[in-house]
Amino acid sequence: MSTDRFHALSPARTWSIIRMNASLFAGEPGPLIGRILMPLVLLTITRPLYTAALGRTGGTASAVAGMLVTFSLLGMSIVGSSILQERLWHTAPRLRASAAGPADILVGKAVPVFVLLIVQQAVILGYGRLVFGLSVGSPGLLAGTVVVWSATLTALGGLLGTLARSGGALSAMVDIGSMTVTGLGGAFVPLALLPGWAHTLAPASPGYWAVHALRGSLDGAAAATASGCLVLALIAGLAGTAAGHRLRRSSVRTGAA
Amino acid sequence: MLEVRDLTKRYGGTVALNGFTLSIAPGEIVGLIGHNGAGKSTFAEIVTGLTRPDSGTARFDGADLTRASGAVRARIGYAPQHLGLYPTATVRANLQLFGRLYGLHRRRLTGAIDRVAHDLGLTASLDRRVEVLSGGVQRRTQAATALLHEPDLLLLDEPTAGADPATRDALLAVVRDRAEAGAAVCYTTHYLPELDQLEATIAVAARGTVIARGDRDTLLSGLTGHATLRYPDGSATTIDGADPVRGLVSALLDGPSPSDVALHQPTIDDLYRHLTGGERVH
Numbered sequence: 084m085s086t087d088r089f090h091a092l093s094p095a096r097t098w099s100i101i102r103m104n105a106s107l108f109a110g111e112p113g114p115l116i117g118r119i120l121m122p123l124v125l126l127t128i129t130r131p132l133y134t135a136a137l138g139r140t141g142g143t144a145s146a147v148a149g150m151l152v153t154f155s156l157l158g159m160s161i162v163g164s165s166i167l168q169e170r171l172w173h174t175a176p177r178l179r180a181s182a183a184g185p186a187d188i189l190v191g192k193a194v195p196v197f198v199l200l201i202v203q204q205a206v207i208l209g210y211g212r213l214v215f216g217l218s219v220g221s222p223g224l225l226a227g228t229v230v231v232w233s234a235t236l237t238a239l240g241g242l243l244g245t246l247a248r249s250g251g252a253l254s255a256m257v258d259i260g261s262m263t264v265t266g267l268g269g270a271f272v273p274l275a276l277l278p279g280w281a282h283t284l285a286p287a288s289p290g291y292w293a294v295h296a297l298r299g300s301l302d303g304a305a306a307a308t309a310s311g312c313l314v315l316a317l318i319a320g321l322a323g324t325a326a327g328h329r330l331r332r333s334s335v336r337t338g339a340a
Numbered sequence: 341m342l343e344v345r346d347l348t349k350r351y352g353g354t355v356a357l358n359g360f361t362l363s364i365a366p367g368e369i370v371g372l373i374g375h376n377g378a379g380k381s382t383f384a385e386i387v388t389g390l391t392r393p394d395s396g397t398a399r400f401d402g403a404d405l406t407r408a409s410g411a412v413r414a415r416i417g418y419a420p421q422h423l424g425l426y427p428t429a430t431v432r433a434n435l436q437l438f439g440r441l442y443g444l445h446r447r448r449l450t451g452a453i454d455r456v457a458h459d460l461g462l463t464a465s466l467d468r469r470v471e472v473l474s475g476g477v478q479r480r481t482q483a484a485t486a487l488l489h490e491p492d493l494l495l496l497d498e499p500t501a502g503a504d505p506a507t508r509d510a511l512l513a514v515v516r517d518r519a520e521a522g523a524a525v526c527y528t529t530h531y532l533p534e535l536d537q538l539e540a541t542i543a544v545a546a547r548g549t550v551i552a553r554g555d556r557d558t559l560l561s562g563l564t565g566h567a568t569l570r571y572p573d574g575s576a577t578t579i580d581g582a583d584p585v586r587g588l589v590s591a592l593l594d595g596p597s598p599s600d601v602a603l604h605q606p607t608i609d610d611l612y613r614h615l616t617g618g619e620r621v622h
């Protein structure tokens with residue numbers, strides 16, 4: 084008996100799930116617009132503070148990297164909602180009972196949010212470049228960092244979506260988690276200005292490694308970019324594995340006896 | 341042919357299935373009845389691959405359903421008890437998604453949507469968001485997602501729960517058509533008269549196992565009916581048991597004169613109560 088359902092990716096089925104999820108996002112664009120516009124507004128307002136403290140080039144890079152990490156972390160709510168809604172709407176078991184395999188469903192769910200996160204970050208970086216003359220040392224490293232960071236956020240958001248029992252719980256998790264990760268990681272306030280204990284805790288925050296990799300790519304420093312991306316990829320792998328495990332467990336029991 | 345043998349399933353200390361055995365032939369509609377917790381939904385979840393049994397086998401045309409490929413899944417249509425639709429998407433978008441997941445594309449998909457929408461009275465609702473539709477239309481949409489690809493095995497878990505009469509009639513007609521086309525159908529319901537309308541054979545589930553299986557007339561042949569006597573003061577007495585005729589005669593001879601006497605043939609509900617020692621299906 085073939086077991087292809089559990090292993091192979093069907094492009095047609097995966098694409099149909101991607102289309103549905105993309106249309107769901109398009110039907111409720113408010114959160115997306117907010118996550119894209121808010122960092123541009125805050126970047127415009129706060130950049131003078133950064134440039135006053137760190138100089139024009141360093142300040143602009145810190146402001147852009149900080150806003151990017153902060154608001155892309157808040158974008159995890161969009162990822163988490165996408166997973167949570169499938170459970171609340173009882174569509175998760177419908178998908179699993181169909182001819183689609185787990186790989187089709189996971190990729191079909193992940194791709195739209197992954198693309199959205201990349202678009203969000205591209206808009207912030209493009210705005211920083213065009214409006215404030217953000218210096219990009221290595222566009223290739225920067226693109227790689229954005230891809231790895233988006234994958235990390237997709238995995239972390241997906242994990243939160245499997246852990247939350249309601250929209251309110253997810254919102255609380257994302258708000259508290261993203262602000263903690265942002266603060267500890269030196270995304271909102273440069274690490275140099277934070278107290279000593281925060282320096283010690285900072286490497287435990289994914290935000291720290293995101294800022295590390297982003298600053299490295301903006302400075303054209305391959306080693307710093309690579310080390311940051313490596314840690315982020317590790318976090319993405321762990322979170323993705325945990326999310327997949329939670330999804331399988333939650334789908335095992337779906338209804339009344 | 342669906343063949344399920346000796347399925348067992350536990351959730352912690354709760355036994356959901358305990359030797360559940362059932363087979364459904366092509367073209368047959370089986371009405372699976374039982375109270376909540378009898379094992380109906382767990383059975384459906386195992387057949388659709390959502391849950392793995394602790395032991396036992398579930399096969400469809402020889403294919404092991406617990407390890408089935410996408411090709412086998414594509415031959416199964418499943419409408420679970422809970423509505424499982426994308427509420428912010430249109431009816432058409434929901435049908436397109438499930439149609440594509442079951443291998444329908446382009447003209448075949450468009451044709452299938454038009455057909456099932458016509459059969460279930462959904463044509464006027466195709467381009468409306470599911471969340472703004474009545475419960476009956478949502479129910480029909482859910483059933484449509486299971487029927488779209490003309491499955492060879494159709495599992496409908498209480499598809500008419502909360503549905504209006506029009507929805508119920510439309511669904512039953514489509515289910516009959518599907519069975520006439522050769523599909524094996526498992527129809528779970530609490531509305532027992534529907535099984536008569538479907539001319540379904542009956543499987544009675546209780547405590548995780550099938551305790552009776554057969555056609556309606558055979559299963560009811562060993563049962564007696566009951567009589568209801570209504571009196572002028574508004575009170576009423578039901579006479580049943582092993583020999584309701586004797587009881588009725590006795591009541592008429594010895595008791596007060598009733599204003600109305602109604603005789604009832606045995607029903608599936610009577611069968612269920614007889615088999616389970618008084619439990620009702622609801």
